[in-house]
Amino acid sequence: METPKGENMNVDSGQSEKQREITMMLLEDGRGEFPDLHTLELPPELLRLYGTGLEFVRSPEGMTVPLTFVNFVVSKEGIYNLKDRPGGGAISGGNRADAFGMAIFRAAADAVMVGSGTVNGEPKHLWNLDFIFDKFPQMQGLEELRAAFHRFRKGLAKKDKNPPTFFMTNSGDVNLDAVVFHDETTSTYIVTGAQGAENLARKYPDLASRRPKVLVYGMETLDEPAMMTDLRGRFNIKHLLHEGGPRVVNALMQKGLVHQFFLTQMKQSPAGNLSPENAQYLFSTQDHTIPPEAKIVTTRRDATGNATLYNLDFRAVKQL
């Protein structure tokens, strides 16, 4: 008897159904307005779900700093964090397309960066691909997809299986007991000014024998332009993924160091306590909407209709 042929032949029905939910449709296409668009081609198994290659507003070649792209998920009303349930999971409600987007960005990144508030708020998080497939309930069992992402990253000739992860701090108040600082598969760096490095060394007298390396740029506070120039020049980081939070992203934006913003906006409100003391909003604009200086490259929606994914040119935005 002949075996039925089909692209999902090796994918059990549970995996295909979960993947079907991720499938995104292009709602708005502004790509024609970006003459410098630089497209990272996706392999067929990822392209089928994302719909196009991964489009960056320009090529990092010729730049003296990394091309920095930010990824955030917000609720319908623009909430990015609940203080009593920190992290994007409470906001996305376990949406698969949002997690898939995170995986594309991590796979394509030479390095990932977050602020001290983010690692201190989520001390069990690892900013890599496997964490998404190991720990996010909605991604459990999607092993073909996990393998496809690893093949994609390998094909991009990234040096490391997991992107090195950088943590921004001014005061040096970073919780070095967080899991990421003990993970042997990830190189970690604390980026700070001389004052922050001194405070950190005072708090952790055994700092020199711990895994994270401390990189000092500036005296009182972190000198962000010097940091970015060094990350590009010395570490050869061309594509830098920034996963927040808003305070550090704002600091970088004010210095023109953020180029692009990938935003997932959910159709629903997060479950739980949305009081002003607990719910934190991403955008300070009226009604917490995307800043008017941002330009839309693409807008897409997932097959569940619950997530809208924006690819935004943020070069003219100076404040979230």
Ligand SMILES: NC(=O)c1ccc[n+]([C@@H]2O[C@H](COP(=O)([O-])OP(=O)(O)OC[C@H]3O[C@@H](n4cnc5c(N)ncnc54)[C@H](OP(=O)(O)O)[C@@H]3O)[C@@H](O)[C@H]2O)c1
């Ligand atoms: N929904 C999402 O997609 C998403 C994304 C990211 C984060 N989050 C959540 O958001 C929360 C964190 O947000 P956040 O705004 O508090 O944190 P954050 O931006 O990650 O960190 C803020 C801290 O960074 C340090 N900092 C500020 N400006 C700096 C600069 N220019 N250079 C170096 N360090 C600087 C300051 O602390 P020190 O100087 O004392 O270190 C500041 O308190 C977490 O709960 C996280 O889970 C959600």
